[in-house]
Amino acid sequence: MSEPISALNHARFDGIADIAEIGLQGMITLRGDLAARAVKSAATKATGAAMPGANAISTKDDSGLCWMSPDELLVLCPYAAVPEVLAQLQTALAGSHALAVNVSDARAVFRVSGPAAREVLAKLCPVDLSPAEFEPGTIRRTRLAQVPAAFWMVDNETFQLVCFRSVAQYVFDLLCVAAQPNSEVGVF
Amino acid sequence: MLTLQCPYCGVQADETELSAGGEAHLTRHGPGSTEDEFHDYLFTRENPRGVHFERWRHTYGCGKWFHAARDTQTLEVFGTYKAQCTEPPKELRDAITAKRPGWTWREFS
Numbered sequence: 001m002s003e004p005i006s007a008l009n010h011a012r013f014d015g016i017a018d019i020a021e022i023g024l025q026g027m028i029t030l031r032g033d034l035a036a037r038a039v040k041s042a043a044t045k046a047t048g049a050a051m052p053g054a055n056a057i058s059t060k061d062d063s064g065l066c067w068m069s070p071d072e073l074l075v076l077c078p079y080a081a082v083p084e085v086l087a088q089l090q091t092a093l094a095g096s097h098a099l100a101v102n103v104s105d106a107r108a109v110f111r112v113s114g115p116a117a118r119e120v121l122a123k124l125c126p127v128d129l130s131p132a133e134f135e136p137g138t139i140r141r142t143r144l145a146q147v148p149a150a151f152w153m154v155d156n157e158t159f160q161l162v163c164f165r166s167v168a169q170y171v172f173d174l175l176c177v178a179a180q181p182n183s184e185v186g187v188f
Numbered sequence: 189m190l191t192l193q194c195p196y197c198g199v200q201a202d203e204t205e206l207s208a209g210g211e212a213h214l215t216r217h218g219p220g221s222t223e224d225e226f227h228d229y230l231f232t233r234e235n236p237r238g239v240h241f242e243r244w245r246h247t248y249g250c251g252k253w254f255h256a257a258r259d260t261q262t263l264e265v266f267g268t269y270k271a272q273c274t275e276p277p278k279e280l281r282d283a284i285t286a287k288r289p290g291w292t293w294r295e296f297s
Binding site: 054055068069070072126128140141142143148 | 196197198199200201202204205247248249250251252
């Protein structure tokens with residue numbers, strides 16, 4: 001078996017915020033009726049995280065649940081644990097109208113951190129990123145320049161961002177340009 | 189710039205995060221319909237100056253289709269509602285009447 005490599009293999013950039021491709025992250029797309037008890041219990045048991053509300057993320061240790069739409073969750077877990085978590089989900093959802101698929105290798109994950117992290121993303125997305133509107137625990141799927149992306153805050157100065165693997169280099173370049181040294185706007 | 193609230197995820201979505209889906213509440217005329225009905229279904233569209241109903245999709249967000257009521261002249265947004273509605277909700281029509289007395293759009297008023 002060949003060794004899995006993430007899209008940009010831990011590429012980094014230091015500007016007004018630190019940009020880092022964080023490497024391999026286990027991700028499972030779970031689609032189904034999020035109000036259904038079977039779906040809720042399967043997701044929460046597989047991760048240990050509480051069921052998130054709309055536009056929210058809940059985490060527990062290395063795992064988490066991201067609310068992506070009224071019928072979609074993104075399940076986060078360690079990369080090596082994906083086959084086990086996926087099997088657990090599929091067993092628990094065997095009788096339900098639901099779908100769980102491993103998408104870990106179809107995505108790239110970035111971390112944007114530093115006091116100006118909000119500014120870096122605010123330059124690229126049509127999203128109100130002021131601390132009053134966007135805080136740790138919120139997740140937002142949106143447009144990052146020309147491609148779709150989703151991001152949430154790990155703490156008050158750190159964002160985690162997920163995009164398609166095929167546009168990983170584009171997203172990294174965008175983030176680097178937005179984080180050029182001395183490019184603070186100072187709105188937040 | 190147009191900002192619509194997605195009725196599914198509640199996000200205030202900027203126009204660039206959405207895709208326009210054309211006129212709302214069209215009746216599909218397929219096999220078994222007359223040529224005139226099919227022609228109108230394909231080509232005949234409202235082109236109002238004022239109150240208009242449209243379909244939009246939250247493409248870069250939750251991916252859901254929804255409906256929006258807005259004014260084509262002032263870009264005022266009266267409201268959005270779910271794609272499962274086959275006609276504009278009563279509350280929304282009343283709200284539009286309060287702002288634009290006497291409005292009509294196709295069979296709605």
